[in-house]
Amino acid sequence: MFEHTIDLPQTPHEVFAFLDDFKKVPLWLKRCEGVAKCGQGPNQEGDKLRYAYFEGGKHRIMDGVITAHEPDSRLAYRYFDKLMQVFIEFSMEPTDTGTRLVHRVEIVPHYWLAKLLAPLFKLRLPKQTKEAMEGMRTMLAAGG
Numbered sequence: 678m679f680e681h682t683i684d685l686p687q688t689p690h691e692v693f694a695f696l697d698d699f700k701k702v703p704l705w706l707k708r709c710e711g712v713a714k715c716g717q718g719p720n721q722e723g724d725k726l727r728y729a730y731f732e733g734g735k736h737r738i739m740d741g742v743i744t745a746h747e748p749d750s751r752l753a754y755r756y757f758d759k760l761m762q763v764f765i766e767f768s769m770e771p772t773d774t775g776t777r778l779v780h781r782v783e784i785v786p787h788y789w790l791a792k793l794l795a796p797l798f799k800l801r802l803p804k805q806t807k808e809a810m811e812g813m814r815t816m817l818a819a820g821g
Contacts, residue, residue, distance in 0.1 A: 679799075681803070681806045683811075685775050685814060686775040687817050690749045691776075693752065695816070697720055699713065699714060704816050706812065707809070712741075721743065725742055739756040740757055762784075765781070778813075
């Protein structure tokens with residue numbers, strides 16, 4: 678598991694609304710080609726997701742589900758395919774100057790090839806997570 682924390686000048690409400698808008702994910706997460714919710718209405722725990730991304734020269738898709746949806750404080754997802762599961766969590770706390778945002782990512786391989794590649798995933802995870810968080814900071818500063 679990898680965890681990264683940043684402080685943002687926006688309120689927890691603004692940060693939560695930004696993260697809860699799946700159309701914006703490709704703007705701050707480089708490898709993401711899109712996240713779609715399967716269904717209508719406001720996002721809520723239990724909603725099914727589809728995550729499209731580009732990795733290793735290939736377009737890939739993972740199924741997912743929203744595992745926590747607590748407005749202005751916490752969002753969490755679980756994505757999975759035949760190779761692995763990816764657990765993603767965002768926690769927001771108000772500060773005197775805005776929001777402290779904690780991003781946690783855990784990759785759990787469950788296929789022999791993914792288990793072989795697990796050290797590579799873990800090696801790249803900190804850089805990818807930090808880049809995503811800085812992309813998020815930039816997008817929020819530009820008005821989201």
